Amino acid sequence: xxxxxxxxxxxxxxxxxxxxxxxxxxxxxxxxxxxxxxxxxxxxxxxxxxxxxxxxxxxxxxxxxxxxxxxxxxxxxxxxxxxxxxxxxxxxxxxxxxxxxxxxxxxxxxxxxxxxxxxxxxxxxxxxxxxxxxxxxxxxxxxxxxxxxxxxxxxxxxxxxxxxxxxxxxxxxxxxxxxxxxxxxxxxxxxxxxxxxxxxxxxxxxxxxxxxxxxxxxxxxxxxxxxxxxxxxxxxxxxxxxxxxxxxxxxxxxxxxxxxxxxxxxxxxxxxxxxxxxxxxxxxxxxxxxxxxxxxxxxxxxxxxxxxxxx
Amino acid sequence: xxxxxxxxxxxxxxxxxxxxxxxxxxxxxxxxxxxxxxxxxxxxxxxxxxxxxxxxxxxxxxxxxxxxxxxxxxxxxxxxxxxxxxxxxxxxxxxxxxxxxxxxxxxxxxxxxxxxxxxxxxxxxxxxxxxxxxxxxxxxxxxxxxxxxxxxxxxxxxxxxxxxxxxxxxxxxxxxxxxxxxxxxxxxxxxxxxxxxxxxxxxxxxxxxxxxxxxxxxxxxxxxxxxxxxxxxxxxxxxxxxxxxxxxxxxxxxxxxxxxxxxxxxxxxxxxxxxxxxxxxxxx
Numbered sequence: 001x002x003x004x005x006x007x008x009x010x011x012x013x014x015x016x017x018x019x020x021x022x023x024x025x026x027x028x029x030x031x032x033x034x035x036x037x038x039x040x041x042x043x044x045x046x047x048x049x050x051x052x053x054x055x056x057x058x059x060x061x062x063x064x065x066x067x068x069x070x071x072x073x074x075x076x077x078x079x080x081x082x083x084x085x086x087x088x089x090x091x092x093x094x095x096x097x098x099x100x101x102x103x104x105x106x107x108x109x110x111x112x113x114x115x116x117x118x119x120x121x122x123x124x125x126x127x128x129x130x131x132x133x134x135x136x137x138x139x140x141x142x143x144x145x146x147x148x149x150x151x152x153x154x155x156x157x158x159x160x161x162x163x164x165x166x167x168x169x170x171x172x173x174x175x176x177x178x179x180x181x182x183x184x185x186x187x188x189x190x191x192x193x194x195x196x197x198x199x200x201x202x203x204x205x206x207x208x209x210x211x212x213x214x215x216x217x218x219x220x221x222x223x224x225x226x227x228x229x230x231x232x233x234x235x236x237x238x239x240x241x242x243x244x245x246x247x248x249x250x251x252x253x254x255x256x257x258x259x260x261x262x263x264x265x266x267x268x269x270x271x272x273x274x275x276x277x278x279x280x281x282x283x284x285x286x287x288x289x290x291x292x293x294x295x296x297x298x299x300x301x302x303x304x305x306x307x308x309x310x311x
Numbered sequence: 312x313x314x315x316x317x318x319x320x321x322x323x324x325x326x327x328x329x330x331x332x333x334x335x336x337x338x339x340x341x342x343x344x345x346x347x348x349x350x351x352x353x354x355x356x357x358x359x360x361x362x363x364x365x366x367x368x369x370x371x372x373x374x375x376x377x378x379x380x381x382x383x384x385x386x387x388x389x390x391x392x393x394x395x396x397x398x399x400x401x402x403x404x405x406x407x408x409x410x411x412x413x414x415x416x417x418x419x420x421x422x423x424x425x426x427x428x429x430x431x432x433x434x435x436x437x438x439x440x441x442x443x444x445x446x447x448x449x450x451x452x453x454x455x456x457x458x459x460x461x462x463x464x465x466x467x468x469x470x471x472x473x474x475x476x477x478x479x480x481x482x483x484x485x486x487x488x489x490x491x492x493x494x495x496x497x498x499x500x501x502x503x504x505x506x507x508x509x510x511x512x513x514x515x516x517x518x519x520x521x522x523x524x525x526x527x528x529x530x531x532x533x534x535x536x537x538x539x540x541x542x543x544x545x546x547x548x549x550x551x552x553x554x555x556x557x558x559x560x561x562x563x564x565x566x567x568x569x570x571x572x573x574x575x576x577x578x579x580x581x582x583x584x585x586x587x588x589x590x591x592x593x594x595x
Contacts (some may be wrong), residue, residue: 004489006489006490006491007489007490007491010407010489010490010491011404011408011411013491014400014401014403014404014407014408015404015413017396017397017400017401017404018400018401018404018405018413018414018417019417020397020401020461021401021417021420021421021424021461021462021465022416022417022420024424024435024458024461025420025423025424025427026420027435027439028427028431028432028435031434031435031438031439032431032434035438087330088330088334091326091327091330091331092327092330092331092334094323094324094327095327095328095331096331099324099327099328111331113587114335114338116583116587117338117342117580117583118338120515120519120579120580120583121341121519121576121579121580122518122519122520122521122550122575122576122579123519123521123522124519124521124550124553124554124572124575125341125345125553125572125575125576126341127553127554127557128345128553128557128568128569128572129340129341129344129345131557132557132565132568132569133340133344175334175337178334206316206317206319206320207320207323207324208316208319208320208323208324209316209320211323228426231426232426234428235426235427235428235429235430236428237428237429237430237521237522237525238521238522238525238550238554241554241558242554242557242558262428262430262522265430265434266430266522266525269434269437269525269526270525270526282434283434283438286430286431286434289428289430289431290427290428290431293426293427293428294423294426294427297422297423297426301422
């Protein structure tokens, strides 16, 4: 298509500004890659497979790092959070789209406003509430009984001391990502064509059966919601740092304090210049976080495009 | 048989309603905790809460969030100055040249920027800006926040520009306006509310973010930004202050954190409500 010259000029004037986001992402990726090279050369694959954190000032030989605990911590907390948020989000969609009659528009819009509030609230507020309210509450009413009566299950075998642990982080994350998962699922749900709905209802289905059939139609969007939620949970930083306990324990027991990659970065990066290799190790863990986030989001977006093809 | 199916359905409905109530009870609990604890602290510190620095650790509530409040206002304004023009121009590019190959690339990268963990943005600005200037600074914090703001604002503004009906633009072309002139005189005027909403959403994000500030702003607890030169010195912001105060083991700092959280929540929710008002009027 031949465009007039002045439009070409407009295009090339905007081009440098539009390239900023591209430049930022590429710069970030290359900085993470280049700066994590020293750590990779020094420690190799053992960075991923060992659980060590012993920085020694001014002594590169003695300093030793392995990221296994934070890596597993991130995977475990984000997975539990995602698994919890999917049924919660599905229940919310069911209530707002099927249970509430269409004339209760006010209640529906109240739900959507509350979900907006949940999604828009600064994450630090969740962190503050999680550390000062949720953690003590869970410690007294859930963790101690859980440990007392179900202590024979390895996941609950360690005695809880503070309430700041892997499980608290997972639960807080599940609250934080629910609005995003809900938004993804509901958007697809409302786009299901009327003819499909009528077809399902004409079979004499109950509300529950109807909902199951409708969810079956938009199944990729449930998976997309899970992937996008997982990405968010894995990349969440400050709220997790405040509740996860920040200790290098492998997450065998959910009631012991642990670490996540983002919490490790938040806690250690400011001191990193003091210790040999630490900055490089942390930038390497940042690269993993970036990869994890980008892959889960890309997969989520691909899933969403599949839903669009279906409905 | 039908009775069983109906029972199952009713059970599922009851369970779902219970879950929904639990979710909204949780969010209500969070908001109420912030409101009750926050109001208590602010009431006991009075006007000092907005102007004085935090009290010394473990020593009562005679103080507040003055430096952080000032810092947040400066940071949000500065990150808007840096980020909003870039975001709007990106959005214009994406909306006006949607079929060029480069614009698909820009869109992909804007979307990924939206999902990048914000703590990495802090690392990026630390490695590039903080190490080269040799100090944490308000400017570095603002640069990090403008990177956070950019993809949100550009996505919303792009959507607003795309929603302008083609007939209006064609009317512009038909009287001989160039593309740039149509954007300036027609599209942006019709989409102005959507553009405003996009900018407000970006500001809300910038005001509430903590992670990008961890390695850029410096978290100065007691010093105020007094002159333009302060932009190159460490500062503080409300979210970062809450993080510092909550991690510390002092009761009185936790109380101040609640008060700060109330102010922050009001600011961010105020912006979100403003967006809703602006956008609703567009639809009518």
